[in-house]
Structure formats: structure tokens, C-alpha cells
Amino acid sequence: MMPSTLFDLSGKTALVTGASRGLGQAIAVGLAEAGAKVGITSRTLKSLEATDTLISRIGTHADIFELDVRDTSPAKEAVRQYAQRAGGIDILVNNAGYEEVCPSVDIDEELWDKISDTNLKGAFFCAQETAKSMIAYGRGGSIINVCSLTSYVGVPTAVPYGSSKSGLLGMTRALSAEWASNRIRVNAIAPGYFRTDLTDAFYQDENWQAAMLDKIPMREFGEANDLKGSIVFLASNASRYVTGQCVAIDGGYLASI
Numbered sequence: 001m002m003p004s005t006l007f008d009l010s011g012k013t014a015l016v017t018g019a020s021r022g023l024g025q026a027i028a029v030g031l032a033e034a035g036a037k038v039g040i041t042s043r044t045l046k047s048l049e050a051t052d053t054l055i056s057r058i059g060t061h062a063d064i065f066e067l068d069v070r071d072t073s074p075a076k077e078a079v080r081q082y083a084q085r086a087g088g089i090d091i092l093v094n095n096a097g098y099e100e101v102c103p104s105v106d107i108d109e110e111l112w113d114k115i116s117d118t119n120l121k122g123a124f125f126c127a128q129e130t131a132k133s134m135i136a137y138g139r140g141g142s143i144i145n146v147c148s149l150t151s152y153v154g155v156p157t158a159v160p161y162g163s164s165k166s167g168l169l170g171m172t173r174a175l176s177a178e179w180a181s182n183r184i185r186v187n188a189i190a191p192g193y194f195r196t197d198l199t200d201a202f203y204q205d206e207n208w209q210a211a212m213l214d215k216i217p218m219r220e221f222g223e224a225n226d227l228k229g230s231i232v233f234l235a236s237n238a239s240r241y242v243t244g245q246c247v248a249i250d251g252g253y254l255a256s257i
Helices: 022-033 046-056 072-086 109-137 159-182 206-215 224-235
Strands: 013-016 037-042 063-066 091-094 141-146 184-191 246-249
Touching: 013 022, 013 072, 022 037, 022 046, 022 091, 022 141, 022 224, 037 046, 037 072, 046 063, 063 072, 072 109, 091 109, 091 224, 109 141, 109 159, 109 184, 141 159, 141 224, 159 184, 184 224, 224 246
Parallel strands: 013 037, 013 091, 037 063, 091 141, 141 184, 184 246
Antiparallel strands: none
16 A cells, blocks of 8 residues: 555544543544544533534534443443444544542542443443444454553552553453454554643642653643544554554653653
């Protein structure tokens, strides 16, 4: 294939969970810009309006539908129905996630389950249902999980989150080995420090910002659009022989510790 077509997603159908804002929104827009038809999900339809508007400016429209990854059976059914309507899913981005910092001695079972059910269990069953569709249609595909720096390093007061994201990295590797024979590639990205609605509270503290920037070799925080290139690469034929990998998008943070 010519380099100009390696990253072309025209004719491909993508599904992005948790696409109402932040990193998920940028990922969905990036896939649409590369030519994919994109389905976007959130727990409420109204929260997807902004993402749908951004995609419409490209000259296309997203398919929007409600999906709470923690509610396993309805979530699997929603994925199944979308695959049927779209004639198959070629790309899945498991982006839906939840975080809540809390001292480990104060974590209760409800908080643990809320975080792990969103970040790990929900991602698995969305991947499972998507893989069934990919196998049925016989053309393979690409599944991309959104991991984290906490997939690699320990962060105080973020034990459930780090545990779920470490598990997600392990799941990425295991599924890549299992589904490779079906031409399903399973990879991940690990965003570093990005300012989003979910993390904004940290960025209100100037001392915290200075301390974090001192740990990042590029001396800047990531912007949501910085994810687009890696996502399109992993979704496209440019990464045809890449599976079981996790791309850290972190300004050099992991490489420097």
C-alpha cells in the first residue's frame, strides 16, 4: 500500500465508548477525520451532542446511542445491534473510564466496583461482543484499549484505578494473542498527563502542575488532539503487523523514570 493510503479509514466502521467529552471526544473526531464512520456512546444521548456537532463539521454524522459499560447485558446488546446496523465493526476504542481518588484505607466495595466495572470489566465485554462480530464478518479488525500511566506505575490514592488499568494492559496482551488468528489486532494507548474534565481538579493547584511538569521531559501537558495520530495508526493498515502493544503518549514521562 502507498503511504498516502496506509492511514485511510474510509469504508471502516468505528465504535468509541465514552465519547462525550475529553479524550474520547478527540478520539472519535480523529477517526472521523481519517474517513471512518463513527458510532459514539455515553450514558446519556444529550451528552453526545457536542461530539456529534464536531463530527458533523467534517461533513459526516456520528451514530449516537446510550451505553453504560457497567451494565453488561444491555451494553453487549447495544454493541451487537450497532454491528448489525452498520454491517460490522472494524474498530473499537474502549475509552469509557472512571476515576475517583481516595485514600486506600477509606475505599469501600462500592467505589472499587464502580471503577473496576467501568475500566476493566466493561472494556472486556465490549471487546468480546465486538470480536464476535469481527469473527462473524470475517474481515478482522482493530481493538484499542485506553490504558494509563497507572498501568505501569503506582499512584497513591488511585489504587482501584491503577489496578483496573494494569488489568486492562494485561487483558490487551492476552486478547491479542488469542484473537490474532482471527486477524483481530488488540493494542492500547497510555495517555500521560492530559487536562480533562475528569482531571481538572488537579490542575487547579499550581504547585502540583509545577511538580508534574518537572517530571515530563517535554515540559508540557498533553492536549486531547495529541492522541489522534496514535489512534489512527493503531486503527489503520499502517499497523497491520502490530498487536499486543501499548503506546505511551506521555511526553517522555515513562522513559525518564
